[in-house]
Amino acid sequence: MLTLREIEAAFSRALLGGDERLAPAEVLDDGLAPGARLHIYRHHVFTTLTAGLRATYPVVCRLVDERFFGYAAAQYIQRHPPRGPCLFEYGASFPKFLAAFEPCRHLRYLPDVARLEWALHAALHAEDVESLDPACLRGLPEDGLPQVMLRLDPSLALLSSRWPIDRIFRVNQPEADPGIVVDLAAGGVHLEVRRIGDDAVFRALDRATYAFRLALAESHCFEEAAATALALDDSFDLAAAFQALFAEHLAIDFETPGWRQENA
Amino acid sequence: MVVAGGELITVEGARGVPLAAGIGLRAPHLDEILTTRPAIPWLEIHPENYLGGGPARRALELVRHDYPLSFHAVGLSLGSVDGVDPRHLKRLQVLAERIEPALISEHLSWSTAGSVYLNHLLPLPYTEESLAVVCRNVDRVQAVLGRRILVENPSLYLRFRYSPILEPEFLNELSRRTGCGLLCDVNNIHVTAQNLKLDPVAYLKTLQPALVGEIHLAGHARNDADGQTILIDDHGSRVPSDVWQLFSQALAHLGRRPTLIEWDTDIPALEVLLDEARVAERHLTDEPSEHCRADAA
Numbered sequence: 001m002l003t004l005r006e007i008e009a010a011f012s013r014a015l016l017g018g019d020e021r022l023a024p025a026e027v028l029d030d031g032l033a034p035g036a037r038l039h040i041y042r043h044h045v046f047t048t049l050t051a052g053l054r055a056t057y058p059v060v061c062r063l064v065d066e067r068f069f070g071y072a073a074a075q076y077i078q079r080h081p082p083r084g085p086c087l088f089e090y091g092a093s094f095p096k097f098l099a100a101f102e103p104c105r106h107l108r109y110l111p112d113v114a115r116l117e118w119a120l121h122a123a124l125h126a127e128d129v130e131s132l133d134p135a136c137l138r139g140l141p142e143d144g145l146p147q148v149m150l151r152l153d154p155s156l157a158l159l160s161s162r163w164p165i166d167r168i169f170r171v172n173q174p175e176a177d178p179g180i181v182v183d184l185a186a187g188g189v190h191l192e193v194r195r196i197g198d199d200a201v202f203r204a205l206d207r208a209t210y211a212f213r214l215a216l217a218e219s220h221c222f223e224e225a226a227a228t229a230l231a232l233d234d235s236f237d238l239a240a241a242f243q244a245l246f247a248e249h250l251a252i253d254f255e256t257p258g259w260r261q262e263n264a
Numbered sequence: 265m266v267v268a269g270g271e272l273i274t275v276e277g278a279r280g281v282p283l284a285a286g287i288g289l290r291a292p293h294l295d296e297i298l299t300t301r302p303a304i305p306w307l308e309i310h311p312e313n314y315l316g317g318g319p320a321r322r323a324l325e326l327v328r329h330d331y332p333l334s335f336h337a338v339g340l341s342l343g344s345v346d347g348v349d350p351r352h353l354k355r356l357q358v359l360a361e362r363i364e365p366a367l368i369s370e371h372l373s374w375s376t377a378g379s380v381y382l383n384h385l386l387p388l389p390y391t392e393e394s395l396a397v398v399c400r401n402v403d404r405v406q407a408v409l410g411r412r413i414l415v416e417n418p419s420l421y422l423r424f425r426y427s428p429i430l431e432p433e434f435l436n437e438l439s440r441r442t443g444c445g446l447l448c449d450v451n452n453i454h455v456t457a458q459n460l461k462l463d464p465v466a467y468l469k470t471l472q473p474a475l476v477g478e479i480h481l482a483g484h485a486r487n488d489a490d491g492q493t494i495l496i497d498d499h500g501s502r503v504p505s506d507v508w509q510l511f512s513q514a515l516a517h518l519g520r521r522p523t524l525i526e527w528d529t530d531i532p533a534l535e536v537l538l539d540e541a542r543v544a545e546r547h548l549t550d551e552p553s554e555h556c557r558a559d560a561a
Contacts, residue, residue: 001426004393005345011386012377026389028423030460032492037422040494044384082381085339085352086312125316155318198319 002026015042016081049077049090056091056121059172060114064104072101088125092118109163109184116165116202119157119193123200126155131249144256146223150216150245151253155195158205158214162188166204194250208233212241213250221256281306281332281366281478281522285544288336288526293534294323302538306332306366308524312339314363315355324363334367334478334524335360339381342401342415343374343388353408360409367478367522369414369447370405372398372435389424390434395441402442414477415439416447419455419484419497431456432470439475446471448518449480450511451503451526455495464510473518481511481544482526500529503540511547520548 002010002022010022020035027034050073054061061069076097082090095114104110131153140148164186171180190210193202205213208229215225222242229236245251284305289297291313297304307327314324327333337356340348360368373385388394398415406413415438417431429437435446448471457464483501487494503511503525515521525540 003345004343004389004391004397007389007424008343008345008374008377008386012380012382015382015384015386016380026424026426028425030423032489032494034422036489040421040489040496041384041386045382048383082383083379084349085341085375085381086315086355087383088313088316124318125320126318128317128321195318198322 011038011041014038015045016078018042046074046077049082049087050074052087053077053091053094057094057114057117059117059169060098060110062172063107063110063113063168068104072098072104075101088121092122094118109161109165109168112159112161112163112165113168115159115161116169116191116193119159119191120200120202123155123157123193123195126153126195129154129252132246132251132253134243134246134251137254140256146221146226147256148222148254149219149256150222150251151255152213152217152245152250153194153252155193155200156213156217156250157193158191158210158217159193160188160190160210164189166191166202169202206233208236209241212236213245216245281334283520283522283548285523285525285541285548286332286334287537287541288524288528289327289333290527290531291320292531293537294320294327296534298323298326301330302534304331304538304541306334306522306524308334308336308367308526310338311335311356311359311365312337315359328363333363333365334369334522335363335365336416337368337370338385339375340370340401340405341374341376341381342370342372342398342405343386343394344376344401345397346376346378348401348404349376353405357408367414368409368411369416369478371416371418372431372438373418385418387418387420387422387424389427390429390431391427392429395429395434395437398438399441402438402444406442406444412443412445414445414447416449416480417452417456419449419452419459419495421459421494421496423460430467430470432467436470436472436475439472445477446475447478447480448476448514448521449482450514451480451482451484451507452497454507454510455484455497458493458495465513468510468514468517471518476518476521479511479514479518479521479523480526481507481523481540482528483507498529499526502536503543508543508547511544515547523548 007026013019014023023038024034027037050070053073076094080093095111095118098104098114099111163184164182166189167182171182190205190207191202192205211232212225212229215228226238282305286306286308287304289307289309314321339352371385375382375386439446453464453467457467481503482499483503485496485498485500487496523544525537525544527537
């Protein structure tokens with residue numbers, strides 16, 4: 001007889017990996033084999049998690065077809081099961097898994113399409129926040145602005161791809177014209193994803209704006225973000241880029257070394 | 265507040281759940297409920313779906329203004345030997361403080377082993393060891409939430425070789441040791457009894473009526489597994505007649521309790537759920553003993 005800890009570990013291995021060395025011995029036959037009884041639980045785990053992944057990654061599913069998606073999802077669930085009970089948080093590593101998944105390695109754009117779908121999904125569930133009133137920065141010392149680090153909207157994701165994933169995404173929506181063909185050689189794209197109102201949306205950014213916002217999102221100060229953008233485009237309008245962060249309600253908080261907003 | 269029918273069961277200072285038939289609130293019905301505000305006595309949600317932000321959370325904040333709410337958790341894993349995940353419990357506590365649900369319930373099952381969350385309500389052997397584990401976890405949850413929870417009987421598809429305590433006795437004892445209440449899922453009793461060849465009425469009558477704070481009703485699927493019929497608790501159809509009949513017997517034994525219609529797969533139009541709730545309401549308002557005779561006829 002196993003302890004409860006051993007039973008839970010044995011069930012976990014049986015349900016996820018099909019390892020039935022220990023679990024069936026704990027179960028009464030009772031007219032139906034223990035393995036068949038365990039399979040009822042295993043089936044539920046895999047079908048519900050696959051359905052969740054399909055809902056998060058509908059374009060990936062459409063690009064590879066339902067059957068292949070089911071196969072890939074089963075492999076993913078087995079190797080990367082959920083770590084917590086909030087299933088809207090499950091599947092963040094699916095794009096990385098797809099990138100290394102041999103049967104679809106030839107679809108080189110697929111992991112980037114998956115990253116876009118995850119960013120949209122995550123944006124939808126991101127924490128609700130108040131945007132920062134630019135008046136809060138007025139109390140800064142004269143030379144403080146270059147050192148300001150902004151905290152940006154938690155629904156924001158910035159992703160770049162060497163593939164036209166925005167077009168791939170759009171032509172694979174249910175309502176799209178099936179006759180449209182995407183030229184994979186058309187080049188890459190820098191995308192900004194975030195939630196606006198109740199909708200997760202994305203748009204393409206020029207590469208200097210993208211680099212500026214990415215640097216800020218990665219906790220670089222304004223001066224460093226500006227230098228990154230100017231290195232890519234020496235006509236980059238810093239003042240306009242800074243104002244846009246507030247006009248678009250992207251900035252939600254800020255700090256400078258030795259001076260915090262609450263000091264204002 | 266829309267309250268159709270009857271007194272409120274007040275739970276430790278929270279707004280009450282009426283002694284009437286409510287429905288499980290599911291995402292496809294959210295907009296319609298917010299727009300048309302139908303007269304539903306109370307609603308129940310799975311809090312795990314609302315622990316993020318965004319439109320789902322905002323909709324919940326709106327719903328709570330007009331309807332008494334109950335949290336029916338699925339992720340606390342009360343049967344885990346490793347205990348309840350403190351981070352998850354904290355998130356649930358924060359949501360509960362904000363939404364102030366009238367009831368909070370969870371299942372007599374486990375889902376987490378080590379760091380892995382298996383998306384199912386998995387069975388426990390009913391032993392003294394399991395009882396100690398579940399009691400410890402329920403104590404912890406009730407201490408953090410600062411309130412009594414209800415624990416629900418699960419649907420079972422297997423029985424352990426060593427499981428000397430009967431499930432209803434296990435639940436009674438869990439309640440005695442922790443002070444938790446019980447959620448009597450009548451469909452789950454029916455499904456478990458069919459799958460494990462038990463007597464559902466004997467099960468029901470073992471439950472101590474005073475401990476039961478809520479009743480659940482749902483439909484189930486009938487599957488063939490190697491020539492044997494197995495009932496699957498899929499919450500994907502109307503409540504079948506044998507579950508209605510068992511519900512009548514539950515009311516006769518337990519007395520009237522807030523009752524909920526659950527529907528989770530192949531979710532139909534809201535009106536279908538409201539119709540099921542009306543049937544449950546008729547059972548609640550009529551004499552239970554008469555229902556036993558009517559259903560048996």
